[in-house]
């Protein structure tokens with residue numbers, strides 16, 4: 001029988017990186033609640049991935065990202081999800097407006113040497129250093145019971 005390929009779920013992740021700091025948000029609800037992360041979510045029908053990245057940043061922190069660059073592609077295989085997740089990671093050089101807390105996220109600036117990896121997804125330490133160096137990358141990760149990372153492979157492109 002031919003192998004069935006399940007199309008991945010598309011998501012965005014946007015990290016603002018300016019003057020030696022990154023803007024992250026503490027996720028207040030839903031998937032990844034309690035973790036610090038960039039801003040993002042599911043790509044909706046009819047929008048491009050970049051449009052989704054901009055929309056999610058507005059919805060979650062009330063600001064418009066400026067100078068977007070797609071730097072990475074992360075693929076997550078969860079043993080408790082039907083489809084793999086494909087996360088498109090964007091770098092933003094700046095924002096227009098002041099970040100504000102929303103129902104979903106509480107935004108906080110962190111110095112790049114002080115990123116709270118112990119309160120973030122387990123894959124993050126494997127690709128943030130590459131991202132922060134301005135390089136492009138691709139990564140594949142497996143997770144068990146949502147949160148336990150069981151394998152990781154990251155490639156600088």
Ligand SMILES: CNc1ncnc2c1ncn2[C@@H]1O[C@H](COP(=O)(O)OP(=O)(O)OP(=O)(O)O)[C@@H](O)[C@H]1O
Pocket residue numbers: 011012013014030031032037038039040041042043076087121122123124143
């Ligand atoms: C497993 N390792 C991971 N490492 C780093 N980041 C991860 C991640 N897994 C998911 N993410 C990000 O977490 C957000 C979830 O988004 P999520 O809240 O589900 O989306 P969205 O806002 O569309 O949902 P609702 O409309 O509230 O259902 C989204 O940015 C996505 O890229």
